[in-house]
Amino acid sequence: MKKRFSFLLCIALTLGLLAGCSVQPSQTVQSDQNSIVQNNDIEKNDTENVNQNTIQNNSVESTKISQDVINANNRFAFNIFKQLDKEDGKQNIFISPFSISTALTMTYQGAAASTKEAMAKTLGYIGIDEAKLNDSYKNLIPYLNRLDAKVQLNISNSLWVREGENIKQDFLQANRDFFNDSVRSLDFNQENAPDQINQWISEATNKKIDKMISSPIPSDVIMYLINAIYFKGDWAKQFDPHNTFKTQFEAGNGNTDQVMMMKRTGTVEYGQGNGFQAVRLPYGSGKMAMYCILPEKDVSINDFIATLDPDRWQAIQDSIAKRDEVHLQLPRFKLEYGIKNLTGSLTALGMGEAFTGKADFSGIGANIFISRVLHKAIIEVNEEGSEAAASTVVEMKQALMANPLTFSADRPFVFIIADDETGTILFMGKLYGIK
Known part of the structure; x- marks a missing residue:
């Protein structure tokens, strides 16, 4: 299940x-x-x-x-x-x-x-x-x-x-x-x-x-x-607040931001593949988790997102396994x-x-x-x-009700009398005014 x-x-x-x-x-x-x-x-x-x-x-x-x-x-x-x-x-x-x-x-x-x-x-x-x-x-x-x-x-x-x-x-x-x-x-x-x-x-x-x-x-x-x-x-395995430290975060717009970086070293569910690294951080009993996916440095985050689909997501998941002695750093945000x-x-x-x-x-x-x-x-x-x-x-x-169709012959108009069997026009006229 x-x-x-x-x-x-x-x-x-x-x-x-x-x-x-x-x-x-x-x-x-x-x-x-x-x-x-x-x-x-x-x-x-x-x-x-x-x-x-x-x-x-x-x-x-x-x-x-x-x-x-x-x-x-x-x-x-x-x-x-x-x-x-x-x-x-x-x-x-x-x-x-x-x-x-x-x-x-x-x-x-x-x-x-x-x-x-x-x-x-x-x-x-x-x-x-x-x-x-x-x-x-x-x-x-x-x-x-x-x-x-x-x-x-x-x-x-x-x-x-x-x-x-x-x-x-x-x-x-x-x-x-x-x-x-x-x-x-x-x-x-x-x-x-x-x-x-x-x-x-x-x-x-x-x-x-x-x-x-x-x-x-x-x-x-x-x-x-x-x-x-x-x-x-x-987290199933929490970070020790005493290990959190201030460092720099290279923002996508080129700026350098100050962040508080959490860290721990030990067994982590880690994976890597074509253009990415990933970790799985479980919550509670491990049935739910946060996945953090880091593109390679030469790949912009927006370009990486454009490649994501269910198949690539499955490949990311499949790459992950428990690894020992992983140095994990994640910003507090x-x-x-x-x-x-x-x-x-x-x-x-x-x-x-x-x-x-x-x-x-x-x-x-x-x-x-x-x-x-x-x-x-x-x-x-x-x-x-x-x-x-x-x-x-x-x-x-x-939605606003559409205005009902209206035909009001209150101005000059043309009228035609036709034989619909043959299409013959029998009479045509124009009412221009009424005396």
Whole structure:
């Protein structure tokens, strides 16, 4: 089992797949297939209990976690990471690709026609049966949440609907069933509506991310689909703070920065190959790890990132083995990335239709499109271990209704009387005015 999921777990920690907790649904839904109950009350217990693993009593069928889905998520992870590196090549980047793909897969439940096809292509779901996809997420999220008792890893999902909106029941139920979503109806016109959503995100990320939604919420926003992830893990073998020293770090822009460098010597999982060195630093019981990959000195970091894909990632993993007497030095660091609007990045990867009035989310409701996908992630790495959090918000709007076609003959016009069997024009005229 460890072999089966090591690919997902490793890319998770390399690129920021670091997770939060699941919550139970809090809103009753009408039996009517087209709408949700309009309810002003939001259960206060949900935010209080957000960091509890509420699915711990449910059975996890690990055999239903498809390797195809894991591979798709990993391909998407490299694709979105490389796309962001193209955009932000001269700055730090840190994301949770699993958070992004989870939030988008929640949205995918309501996509149809060419919009669904474009999302499937971007997310890597072409050829994957939807039942297999959903079963995988249903079991993968709780599996990850309790993978290692010595690591705190929590994945949370929530869905917020503007009060009064008609959202299809099948879409809401799918999110509850497969993503353990908390579904809530909220008056977005309330001044404190953003605060309620932001508080949920804050609680889900152990207060590491406290503001994703700004006030006021635009009047045409009808829904937010949110994933939040929180991770805290101690190194299986920690660094001694007394060995940490100040030294120089050669930044990618040519500057020399001062850093606090952690170090230890001994047995380390180390690998090297064509153009790189790598180490695997396990957390807790060793089921999760951070991989640090160092390109050769004559290779720029951006050029190296451009070569990354699942095959090269597998080669990096395969190169790693326990080696004795390795001198390991790793900077102590803390970085924050975002709030990043991923709309342009996802459009570049092929799902641009979802962000336009041509989008087909008929499985959710009429004339709905994704207006923004927002992402924020933070990480701190020190002698004890790592703490990280991320949140992805999919904001959905109601498209303006197209103006109905109008023909108003209130000015001069031509008229024709024709025989449609032969195409013979029998009469033609122009009405220029009426006396």
